[in-house]
Every structure is written in C-alpha cells, then in structure tokens.
Amino acid sequence: MEKPKVATTSLAGCFGCHMSLLDIDDRILKLIELVDFDKSPVDDIKKFTGRCAVGIVEGGCCNEENVHVLQDFRKNCDILISCGDCAIDGGIPAMRNNIPLKECFDEAYHDGPTVYNPENITPNDKELPLILNKVYPCHHVVKMDYHLPGCPPSADTLWEALVALLTNKPVDLPYELIKYD
C-alpha cells in the first residue's frame, strides 16, 4: 500500500516549529516508514506532487504569498494542522496588528535606530509579496482541522499527534504535552 503523504510549510513563523519536528530524533526513521514527505522544507520539494493526508502549517499569514500557500495546502491536504502559536494566534508577528502599516514600514526601513538606508528606499520589487493589513491566524484564512499549541510544540507533541492521525486514532495528548505554564 502506498504510504500517506505529509506536507509542511512555514508561513509567518521562525522555523522553530520545524526545528522541533526535527527534534523527534531517531523517530524520524520510524516516521519515514509511516509516511512520505511531499512539499516541505524538510526535503525541499517546492510543489505538491499529489494528494496529502496531513499538512502541517507553521506561522500565520502576514502577506499575500502566505495566503496563497495556505490556500494551496487546503486544496491539497485532507487534514490541516495549525502548528504552534503563530499559526494559531498570529504570535510574535501579530504584535504589529495594532500599529498602522505605514508606521511599521517607516520603523523598519527608515526611522529605526539600527536602520542603515542611505538612499532611503522602501523595498518594493514586484517579486516581493504584498503585506496584509494585519497578521491573520491560519484559521481566519482557511478552515483548519487541528490546533497544536506551543512555542514550539515539543517534538513529543508533534510525534504523538502525527502518529495518531496517521494510524487513524483519536488525537489524545497527555496533559503534560499541552501544559505550558
């Protein structure tokens, strides 16, 4: 039987959740027995090659490309997981949500104390995706099936959740894995 596929992506995140995924250590060998990785930074596949059972999404949506990728994930994955606090709540990037975009740009490219920008340029190449008015959690943009909290969720949390989903068992995370205080 063909192995189910897993895709992962990092949107407006720090790749910390992906690092945490790598923390499953040697269990990655077991994971490879269970699944094939499709589009993911793990294997550097850029485009979906087929239908995926699970999509793991790190980070929220801060620009139009994030929205585009997330829509692509929704289209190609049976189950989507918001992985980590940025995907679930917007996280650190969402701290800009109460500040007008113009002020964010000015601070980042012109007025900030560490800015060196002698030509006073605001980056505006047409290749650069446009920034959204605010950072959105993933489930505000498309329907998400599961939320896996944590900054990042621990390797054990990710492992337990993935194995449960892939073996068709209910996701039943022990309290220790989702307790953060």
Added chain:
Amino acid sequence: MSEKLFQIIKKACESCGNDRARLMDIVIAVQKNCGAVTIDAMELIAKQVKVQRVDVESVVSFYSFLSKEEKGKIVIRICNDVVDLMKGADNIAKAFSETLGIKVGQTSADGTISLEYTPCIGLSDQAPAILVNEVAITNLSVDKAKSISKALLSGASPESLTKEFGDGNNSDELVRSMVKNNIVKKGSVIFVERVAEAGLKKAITLKPEDVISIIKSSKLRGRGGAGFPTGMKWEFTRAAKGNKKYVVCNADEGEPGTFKDRVLLTEKFDMLCEGMAIGGYCIGSDSGIIYLRGEYSYLKAFLENKLSKRKKASLLGKSICGKNGFNFDIRIQIGAGAYICGEETALISSCEGLRGDPKTRPPFPAQKGYLASPTTVNNVETFCSVARIIEKDAAWYSVIGTKGSTGTKILSVSGDCSKPGIYEYDFGVKVSDMLKDAGAKDTKAVLIGGPSGQLIGKKDFGRIICYDDLATGGSIVIFNSSRNILEIVKSYLEFFVEESCGYCTPCRTGNVLLLNKIEEILEGKGEPSDIKYLEDLCSTVKVTSRCGLGQTSPNPVTSSIRNFREVYEAVLKTNEDGRQPTFDIKASLEVAEALQGRKSVIY
C-alpha cells in the same frame, strides 16, 4: 462638594442606619436626587457607612440605573426587547432621537433629558413601551413619541404624561399608571375569588412542620423556572442552624417576555405577603425581603402602603393574627436594572449592598444566604400558590395540573398574537391550545421560558407546558412566519452579552463569540462547519459558567439549531476558493497596495 449634596448623602445614609448592607438604597436615593453618584459622593458615602470608596464604586458601576456621570433630570429608557423591536421600538427611538436632538445614549446639552435603551421592562404585552424616570408609557407610536418629546422639552413632568390610568390597582392613587393588567385567562389557584388571609389564618393553627408537610405533599415547585420543590427548600431552611433566618421574595423578573409578577404585585400583593408570612412561620423567620426590580419602581409607594396597612391589620409585625411569638415583617429592596439579580445568589448579593455577582454554590442560600443566614428565596407566584394551598389543602391542589407538575402556571404571553397578556393555565396545557387562546396566527416559532428557555417550531406545538416537558418561568413569546429566526437569536445574544456580570470567562467571552458568529452568518459569511463551532462553543459556555445566566444563555442558539436547522443551512455556504467567507483578501491588501503603489498580481 456642595452643602446640598452633603446633606442629601448624609440623610440617605442615616435613613438606612449607616448600614453598609443597605448600600443599594443609599446609592439609589443619591442617584435619584442628584442625577449621578459622583466620585465625591462615593467618597462620602464610603465614609458614612465605613467601607472603601471602591466598594461603593463597584456597586454604582454595576447597575444600569446608576451612573458616575450626571444623567439628565429626565431619563427616557426605550425598551429594546425583541417583542418591542417587533412592534417598532427602532422607529420609536428614531422619533425620540430626532425630536430631542440627541442620539440614544446621550444627554441633552442643557442636562435635562437623557435617552437610553434598556432590556425588557416587563411590558411586552403592551409594547412598544418606555420608562420616563419611573413612569411607564405603553403602546407607543411614532406620533406619541414625538408629542411626548415635545411635552418634555417644554417642561412637562414625567407624571403628567400619563393621561389615562390602567385597570385595577393601576389606577390607585399611589400608582396612577397607564399600565394595563391584561389578565386574559383566570385559573383556580391565583386569579380566583377567595377569602383573604385564609391560608395564613389556617397555617398558624398548625405546627410549622405540618404546614411544610402540606406544601410537600402538594408537590408545589418553584415558579421562577428552575422548579425546585418548595416544601423541601423550606424544610432545609428550617433545619439549617442560625438564630436569624430570612424569607426573600424574588420579584426581579427580568427574563425577556415575562411580566406576570408585575400583575401579581399589582393585584395579588396581599396574597404574596400572606405566602411570605406563612414562609416565615414555617422556617422560623421574622424578616422578609421583597426584591423589586428597578423597572417596577412605579409600584413601590403602593406596595409600601399595602405593607403598612397589613401591619395595622396585624397581618405583619408582632404577634401576627394574635398568635403570640409569631413576628414577621417585610421590607422592599429595590433593584437598579440588572437581569442577573434574578439569579437567587446574585439577588442576595444585591440585597447585601454589593454588586449583583452570583455566589458560589454550595453553600446554598438555605444554609448560608442573606448576611450568611439561612434564607429561602422564592418566586412571587410560588408564595401566592402557598397561600392558596394552605387555604384549601394539598389533596385539592395536587390533582390540578399533571402528575409531576401540580397546580397552575401563570404565563406571560406576548409577540405575534391578538391577545397578549396573562394566562393562568393548569399545568399540562398544550402549546397549540395556548396559541389558539392567544389568537396567534401563522405561527412559526414559540419561545418557551424566554431566551434562557427554548425556541420551538411547529413540530413541537403538540407538546405541553410542565416541568417534565416544556418548562418555563412564564415567558412565552410568539413569532409568526414573517420573523427572521437568526435576527431573534442575535437580539437575545446581545441581551446576554449586556447582562453577563463578567465574573467568569466562559460567559463574559463565550457569549460575545456566539454573537460574533451569528452576526457573521447573518452577513452571509457563514460556512457549514459554523454549526459545529456554535454547538461546541455553546456546550463550553453552558458547562463551564458559574451561574444560571451562562448555563442557559446559549439556549437560543442550541434550540434554534435543533428546531430550525434549515434556517441556518439556507445561509451557510462553502467558499469556492477555499478561503474562509469572513476573510476578505482584497480588503486586507488595500493598505499595502496604496503604500507600495502597485496591485497584487496574485489576487
């Protein structure tokens, strides 16, 4: 601070014996005389009754009839309950707003008139209705609203707005109100000709335990809605340890669409006092409190006069009816516009001069209630029923109604029907029969028990009103086929959002989330999984809220999903592009497109 304010506050505090438990009466008196309870006033009140200023402020900020900022000398409160909105309250508000030149929520520049919305004021049978200070004006029209505004602008007093008096005691010189009783159907327990005080006189010839056992075998259950057996409650309170015990009457009917207590207070007040005195006799209490909702302040003088008449007639006070050692007196505690105070522990908090926050149960009031003493809290209708039960007997009473729900139930019927008003039915009446009696046509939905009850559709009209089938505290609101179910649900959620005391998160936040989702659905931005979302959220709010408000506030949502699922399904649709219907990509890119001077190539 002015000398005048100083005197007002001093007098208000002294008339309550500088008792911190009477803080409600003090701040209400100050509000009434000064139009506000300012920070300065709070300081002084705090000093007088020996509490911190923040204790006073927490009370003033809690109740909607009290305010820190000065309100107009005349406050017009437009009832925006669902029934009033159905009868055109929006247009009434617009007419007031235009004629007075202020928006709802504002006070006129010269400080004379304030205009506000208020939830159900217990006049759904004569909606649209408003309160002008304490004066109730009913059956309003746009023209009447305009002429009232003009009269008030030219200096007319609120009292002068009442041209004709209502029936019965509404025309008593101490009431002088245009409110009508609208008693449509009389039953055999309460709206019946009977020998006055027969229950009380019989009770005192029996031992208190025997009176309780009569009530127990009558199987009387609480008429506020929860249906707890009254006899058992009194037995617990009697058995509880404590030198001082209290009998409290819950006359804070705030459930939207209910107004039966208004009519009972107006016409059957002696029967209520009789029932309370019997309660005092049973549990061994010499003090009763009637918690009267602020909206019914127009009845206060009348009721207090009745109390003093009863004292003169030896029906209250010392040695009642000549029975040595049986002392019982009643005071009226007025509320100040808070729905939550209908919840018994919140009501007790309010009587104690605190914010109307519910208390954690257990201990139940029967063990530890008013001022930590054993207290029984019963509904107006329950006390009236007790008087009749003792007068007749348990056997007579227990054959009325159904097996599990004995006696009669007074229903407040309003909404889309030709005969709104008070109906006293034997328990077990079919919804369809009630609709017929009320002259309801083309009925699409009936709200049984107000928004914290359930919204039922045609398939359930054959069901009966009783504790075991459709339980209700008495509110019945009828909707015909022209009404939008989702709009109704939205209005009731707005009510709960407003009335949540804010103490616990599931209720404070959960109701807002429910309202947001219903609004999204109404805007056409709902998608099929929203039903599951709503159901999950409703169950969280119900299970995790501390008091009855949050435990029932999701009911308009759950019962409308259960009985009108098609209404939801008709407007929920999956977005073709996979995005959430509530997410507008174009709008979210507008700022960046303007800043960067280019258009998105993706969207």
